[in-house]
Amino acid sequence: MDGLSGQKPIVVWLLNISVVLIVLLWLFPTLGLFVSSFRTGDQITASGWWSAMFPAEQTLQIRAADPDEFRVETSDGVFVVEGQIFGDEPFEGTIQAWSTSSRRLGENAPGDTYDMGDGESFTLNADGTYIWQGNDDQISGRAQRVFIDAETPPEFTLDNYNFVLFDEDNSEGMMKAFLNTLTVVIPATVIPILIAAFAAYALAWMDFPGRALLIAAVVGLLVVPLQLALIPLLSFHNSIGIGKGYLGVWLAHTGFGLPLAIYLLRNYMVGLPRDIIENAKVDGATDFQIFVKIILPLSFPALASFAIFQFLWTWNDLLVALVFLIDASGQTTVMTKQIVELLGTRGGDWEILATSAFVSIAVPLVVFFAMQRYLVRGLLAGSVK
CATH class of the missing domain: 1.10.3720.10 (MetI-like)
Incomplete structure (x- = not known):
C-alpha cells in the first residue's frame, strides 16, 4: 500500500532491505564454500575466496635437492648442487623475491647470489633453477630451505572432490x-x-x-x-x-x-x-x-x-x-x-x-x-x- 504522497511507507522499505540482507548473509558463505572447494590449500591460506579469479601472492617454503645424493664435486674441491627448485612439476607463477631465512623474507631478487658465509652461496633464478655451492661440510645433511615470494595465477582443481x-x-x-x-x-x-x-x-x-x-x-x-x-x-x-x-x-x-x-x-x-x-x-x-x-x-x-x-x-x-x-x-x-x-x-x-x-x-x-x-x-x- 502506498502512502498519502504516493510513495511506499518506510516499513515496506525496511522489510525489503531486511530481505536483501538475509539473502546476502545466506548467499555469501555458500558461494565461499563453493569457490573454496575448487581451490588448493595454499591458495585458501594466501587469499580469500573473493579474490580466487585474480593472481595471489604466496610465500612458498621449498627445500633444494638432497645434497648427499645430488651434489657434484668440481675440480677445485667445491661441492655444487644444481636443479629446479620446483622439482619436475612446472611452476606457472612468477618469482618476485626469495630468501634462505624466514627472518629475512624477500631480501633477494631472482638471479641474485646470496653469500651464506664461509664460501657457501645460493643462487635462485627467475625460472626456478638454482645453484647451491660450498665445501664438503656445508653441502651435506639436510637440504637448504628456500622461502620464495611468488605470484601464482588462479588455479582450480577437482582433486578435492576426488x-x-x-x-x-x-x-x-x-x-x-x-x-x-x-x-x-x-x-x-x-x-x-x-x-x-x-x-x-x-x-x-x-x-x-x-x-x-x-x-x-x-x-x-x-x-x-x-x-x-x-x-x-x-x-x-x-x-x-x-x-x-x-x-x-x-x-x-x-x-x-x-x-x-x-x-x-x-x-x-x-x-x-x-x-x-x-x-x-x-x-x-x-x-x-x-x-x-x-x-x-x-x-x-x-x-x-x-x-x-x-x-x-x-x-x-x-x-x-x-x-x-x-x-x-x-x-x-x-x-x-x-x-x-x-x-x-x-x-x-x-x-x-x-x-x-x-x-x-x-x-x-x-x-x-x-x-x-x-x-x-x-x-x-x-x-x-
Missing part, C-alpha cells in the same frame, strides 16, 4: 557418510508424510468422537522440545531391540515430525472445496477413494512443503543421529558427524573441509530450489478463507 568422494584411501569416508545420510533421510521423510496424510484427512473430513481433542493434542505437541523425549525414547528402543540402528532413527524422526506434518496437511485439506468431496460421496466413492484420487493430488503443495522441511531437518540433524544411530564402529556415521570429526583430524586442511561442507549442503540446495515454489503455497494454506 579425495572426498572417490579416493579409496580416504579414511574419513565422506562418501560412505553421504550414503548413510541418504539411507536415513529418505525413509524419515516418506514415512511421516504417509502417516500424516491419512491422519490429516481424518481430522479434516471425518466425524468421530474426540476429534477436537486430537487436534488440540497435535497443536500442543508442536511446542514440545524433542530433547525431553530423547532418553525415554532411547530406553524404549533398547528394550525392544531397535536401539542404535536405522529403524530406530527412522521412527524417531517420524515421531518428532508428525505433529507439524499433521497440522500443516490438516489446515490445507480443510481449505479444499467441500462440494468436490460431497459430490464424490454421492457418486458412491469411499473415503479411501476420495483420499487417494482427490485429496492427495490436490494436496501436493502442502505435501511438498512439509517434505522440504522434513528433508532439510533430517539431513542437517546431528542430535537425533548421535542418540539413535551412531555406534562405536562408525559404520552408520552420517555427514554431520563426519564433518565434526574432520574438524579434529583435518582442522588445517581448509580445502578438504570446504569441499566436505559444500557436499553436505549441495543436496538440500537442489531439493529446496526444485520444490520451493510449493513452499509458500503449502505454508499459507488454510490461513485465509
Whole structure:
C-alpha cells in the first residue's frame, strides 16, 4: 500500500532491505564454500575466496635437492648442487623475491647470489633453477630451505572432490557418510508424510468422537522440545531391540515430525472445496477413494512443503543421529558427524573441509530450489478463507 504522497511507507522499505540482507548473509558463505572447494590449500591460506579469479601472492617454503645424493664435486674441491627448485612439476607463477631465512623474507631478487658465509652461496633464478655451492661440510645433511615470494595465477582443481568422494584411501569416508545420510533421510521423510496424510484427512473430513481433542493434542505437541523425549525414547528402543540402528532413527524422526506434518496437511485439506468431496460421496466413492484420487493430488503443495522441511531437518540433524544411530564402529556415521570429526583430524586442511561442507549442503540446495515454489503455497494454506 502506498502512502498519502504516493510513495511506499518506510516499513515496506525496511522489510525489503531486511530481505536483501538475509539473502546476502545466506548467499555469501555458500558461494565461499563453493569457490573454496575448487581451490588448493595454499591458495585458501594466501587469499580469500573473493579474490580466487585474480593472481595471489604466496610465500612458498621449498627445500633444494638432497645434497648427499645430488651434489657434484668440481675440480677445485667445491661441492655444487644444481636443479629446479620446483622439482619436475612446472611452476606457472612468477618469482618476485626469495630468501634462505624466514627472518629475512624477500631480501633477494631472482638471479641474485646470496653469500651464506664461509664460501657457501645460493643462487635462485627467475625460472626456478638454482645453484647451491660450498665445501664438503656445508653441502651435506639436510637440504637448504628456500622461502620464495611468488605470484601464482588462479588455479582450480577437482582433486578435492576426488579425495572426498572417490579416493579409496580416504579414511574419513565422506562418501560412505553421504550414503548413510541418504539411507536415513529418505525413509524419515516418506514415512511421516504417509502417516500424516491419512491422519490429516481424518481430522479434516471425518466425524468421530474426540476429534477436537486430537487436534488440540497435535497443536500442543508442536511446542514440545524433542530433547525431553530423547532418553525415554532411547530406553524404549533398547528394550525392544531397535536401539542404535536405522529403524530406530527412522521412527524417531517420524515421531518428532508428525505433529507439524499433521497440522500443516490438516489446515490445507480443510481449505479444499467441500462440494468436490460431497459430490464424490454421492457418486458412491469411499473415503479411501476420495483420499487417494482427490485429496492427495490436490494436496501436493502442502505435501511438498512439509517434505522440504522434513528433508532439510533430517539431513542437517546431528542430535537425533548421535542418540539413535551412531555406534562405536562408525559404520552408520552420517555427514554431520563426519564433518565434526574432520574438524579434529583435518582442522588445517581448509580445502578438504570446504569441499566436505559444500557436499553436505549441495543436496538440500537442489531439493529446496526444485520444490520451493510449493513452499509458500503449502505454508499459507488454510490461513485465509
